[in-house]
Amino acid sequence: MKLAIDAMSGDLGSSIVVEACIHFINKHKDVELYVTGKKEELTKLSDFSQIHIIDAREVLTMSEGILAVRRKKESSMVKAMMLGKEGKVDGIVSCGSTGSFYTCAMLFLKRIEGVEKSCLMAILPTYNDKGVALLDVGANAENQASHLNDFAVMGSVYSTLVRGIKKPKVALLNIGTEEKKGNEVHQETYQLLKENDKIHFVGNIEGRDILNGDVDVIVTDGFSGNIALKSIEGTAMILMKCIKESMMSSTKGKLGALLAKDSLYALKDKFDYKSVGGALMVGFEKAVVKAHGASDAKAFENAMELALKMVEQDVVFKMKEGLK
Amino acid sequence: MKLAIDAMSGDLGSSIVVEACIHFINKHKDVELYVTGKKEELTKLSDFSQIHIIDAREVLTMSEGILAVRRKKESSMVKAMMLGKEGKVDGIVSCGSTGSFYTCAMLFLKRIEGVEKSCLMAILPTYNDKGVALLDVGANAENQASHLNDFAVMGSVYSTLVRGIKKPKVALLNIGTEEKKGNEVHQETYQLLKENDKIHFVGNIEGRDILNGDVDVIVTDGFSGNIALKSIEGTAMILMKCIKESMMSSTKGKLGALLAKDSLYALKDKFDYKSVGGALMVGFEKAVVKAHGASDAKAFENAMELALKMVEQDVVFKMKEGLK
Numbered sequence: 001m002k003l004a005i006d007a008m009s010g011d012l013g014s015s016i017v018v019e020a021c022i023h024f025i026n027k028h029k030d031v032e033l034y035v036t037g038k039k040e041e042l043t044k045l046s047d048f049s050q051i052h053i054i055d056a057r058e059v060l061t062m063s064e065g066i067l068a069v070r071r072k073k074e075s076s077m078v079k080a081m082m083l084g085k086e087g088k089v090d091g092i093v094s095c096g097s098t099g100s101f102y103t104c105a106m107l108f109l110k111r112i113e114g115v116e117k118s119c120l121m122a123i124l125p126t127y128n129d130k131g132v133a134l135l136d137v138g139a140n141a142e143n144q145a146s147h148l149n150d151f152a153v154m155g156s157v158y159s160t161l162v163r164g165i166k167k168p169k170v171a172l173l174n175i176g177t178e179e180k181k182g183n184e185v186h187q188e189t190y191q192l193l194k195e196n197d198k199i200h201f202v203g204n205i206e207g208r209d210i211l212n213g214d215v216d217v218i219v220t221d222g223f224s225g226n227i228a229l230k231s232i233e234g235t236a237m238i239l240m241k242c243i244k245e246s247m248m249s250s251t252k253g254k255l256g257a258l259l260a261k262d263s264l265y266a267l268k269d270k271f272d273y274k275s276v277g278g279a280l281m282v283g284f285e286k287a288v289v290k291a292h293g294a295s296d297a298k299a300f301e302n303a304m305e306l307a308l309k310m311v312e313q314d315v316v317f318k319m320k321e322g323l324k
Numbered sequence: 325m326k327l328a329i330d331a332m333s334g335d336l337g338s339s340i341v342v343e344a345c346i347h348f349i350n351k352h353k354d355v356e357l358y359v360t361g362k363k364e365e366l367t368k369l370s371d372f373s374q375i376h377i378i379d380a381r382e383v384l385t386m387s388e389g390i391l392a393v394r395r396k397k398e399s400s401m402v403k404a405m406m407l408g409k410e411g412k413v414d415g416i417v418s419c420g421s422t423g424s425f426y427t428c429a430m431l432f433l434k435r436i437e438g439v440e441k442s443c444l445m446a447i448l449p450t451y452n453d454k455g456v457a458l459l460d461v462g463a464n465a466e467n468q469a470s471h472l473n474d475f476a477v478m479g480s481v482y483s484t485l486v487r488g489i490k491k492p493k494v495a496l497l498n499i500g501t502e503e504k505k506g507n508e509v510h511q512e513t514y515q516l517l518k519e520n521d522k523i524h525f526v527g528n529i530e531g532r533d534i535l536n537g538d539v540d541v542i543v544t545d546g547f548s549g550n551i552a553l554k555s556i557e558g559t560a561m562i563l564m565k566c567i568k569e570s571m572m573s574s575t576k577g578k579l580g581a582l583l584a585k586d587s588l589y590a591l592k593d594k595f596d597y598k599s600v601g602g603a604l605m606v607g608f609e610k611a612v613v614k615a616h617g618a619s620d621a622k623a624f625e626n627a628m629e630l631a632l633k634m635v636e637q638d639v640v641f642k643m644k645e646g647l648k
Contacts (some may be wrong), residue, residue: 127562138499141507175462175550183465183547207554211562223507224551226499230531231552235559238451238535239591243567246587253587260580263570270566 001030001311002090003304004083007037008059008076009096011294014041019297024304025050031308034083036076054079060096062293066103077101081108084286091287091307095295102139102281109284112316114323117147118283119222121155122229125270126213133159133217137279138226145188148219149196153322154282155217156199161313162306168216171205173224185221198322240268287311325354325635326414327628328407331361332383332400333420335618338365343621348628349374355632358407360400378403384420386617390427401425405432408610415611415631419619426463426605433608436640438647441471442607443546445479446553450537457483457541458534461603462550469512472543473520477646478606479541480523485637486630489540495529497544497552509545517543522646564592611635
């Protein structure tokens with residue numbers, strides 16, 4: 001199995017990627033890594049026979065627009081994706097800008113046969129620790145019912161093979177639980193999902209129930225999916241910030257915070273959306289995993305593990321079969 | 325000034341409404357209340373010359389669909405709204421089901437001249453305590469750009485007159501801050517808002533920034549507004565639940581929780597979306613305020629105060645002027 005690793009595009013530079021690669025390769029002796037980046041920053045990797053360093057002189061920064069993808073052909077991100085295009089690797093991992101990375105995938109990778117639209121999938125932590133896959137979270141501002149139907153199948157196949165859920169419950173994000181809720185696209189999607197015997201559709205789900213963990217896959221149009229994801233992230237962030245400030249504003253509160261430190265940290269980890277590992281890009285012929293821009297070595301390694309698992313379990317092929 | 329009060333449709337029955345009415349009328353000697361409900365439950369109100377009891381033998385329960393509105397003509401909710409239709413009151417307050425109450429308003433009240441669509445507005449608490457008005461949060465599954473433009477004006481007028489914000493900052497909820505983000509409706513809305521000299525438009529806002537408090541009014545189509553509102557509510561609820569459970573799972577945590585109790589309660593109040601007072605229905609010729617279904621007497625009284633403030637400040641007339 002072969003993975004391409006973009007070493008340069010994250011907020012924390014190449015060092016965390018180098019650390020992650022070394023740790024990863026020591027665990028997985030049968031995997032080959034193609035690491036793209038400035039070779040002088042990657043010298044620590046040259047001792048490993050399973051690691052190939054691909055020199056890339058440019059970096060696509062977080063602040064650059066997606067158009068920079070076309071201009072910076074020598075960037076580590078484009079070069080990593082080109083390895084996918086050329087069939088040299090089975091998966092690609094980056095912690096660069098989501099927009100740029102997705103654009104790279106759109107430009108250079110083939111879509112799975114029969115899939116009209118690829119999309120972004122996020123795995124969110126839930127109350128019951130099972131987690132939930134939400135897709136599309138923003139690749140497309142508009143979707144047709146047939147696209148959402150494809151997303152349901154891909155999310156379902158992924159959840160079975162990578163998350164180990166036998167018969168994933170699939171729901172449609174909507175403004176009410178009744179069948180006729182939402183606009184035409186949502187109503188049409190409801191019917192398609194209901195008739196689709198390749199998934200286990202359980203009906204509509206409302207925004208307030210996303211994090212309950214009652215369902216495993218939530219299908220949504222890219223616009224409201226993006227709004228939902230970011231509203232959840234924003235609320236979690238603001239609440240944690242307020243808890244900290246509120247407790248620190250009194251002596252009793254400070255003492256309490258000190259005592260409850262472990263409990264609060266555990267919770268912070270659970271709901272730290274940054275550590276979930278970012279988004280997956282589904283619908284392409286390769287495993288494409290986007291680690292969070294602020295990933296540390298551990299988070300980046302998790303993203304690599306995810307890509308490997310997708311390749312090992314042959315997720316792309318099974319998605320293709322599921323969509324037939 | 326005259327308000328119609330639906331005494332029966334909330335989760336906690338008529339007693340909290342009776343308590344709220346007595347407290348309210350003792351403060352506002354110049355207001356007349358028309359209270360609809362089972363007269364035998366409202367006897368405590370009969371001593372007040374400013375309170376008129378309108379006997380209503382039916383109740384629209386929370387679980388009944390919106391179609392029940394047409395069937396239950398003798399319900400306290402329909403009778404309260406009819407007082408609005410007949411011009412006997414300036415505002416109507418209920419803590420019944422949002423869907424039913426909104427349907428009542430749609431059926432029986434006139435819309436403000438020139439307003440094609442009425443909508444639901446929620447005021448959310450923010451990090452900086454200023455709060456933010458979000459509209460539409462679900463009255464319409466689809467909106468046109470011209471509707472969103474009207475919502476911006478109504479939200480802005482309301483924020484100036486009732487919330488006391490001189491030049492409310494208005495933003496459009498979108499999946500990115502750039503002008504061209506979103507679908508056709510959002511792009512067209514962006515242009516209308518930019519050119520609208522009756523509001524102070526500051527651009528797009530993303531889901532994760534809703535609760536920051538940087539803007540005062542957020543305009544959104546009813547579908548994604550509903551998803552955003554409920555995602556925020558759900559996240560806040562799950563997080564507070566997790567904090568409690570996490571702290572209670574260890575002795576140190578329990579001690580900490582005891583010490584930090586005051587800080588945590590203050591926060592719970594701040595982000596308790598149930599206590600914010602529910603939603604306002606804007607675009608009608610009357611002040612229509614929907615208190616939360618689980619309102620206690622204090623929360624219901626707050627909703628009455630809001631309705632009164634809207635009438636006193638002549639919000640409906642000023643919205644009409646703003647829309648010309």
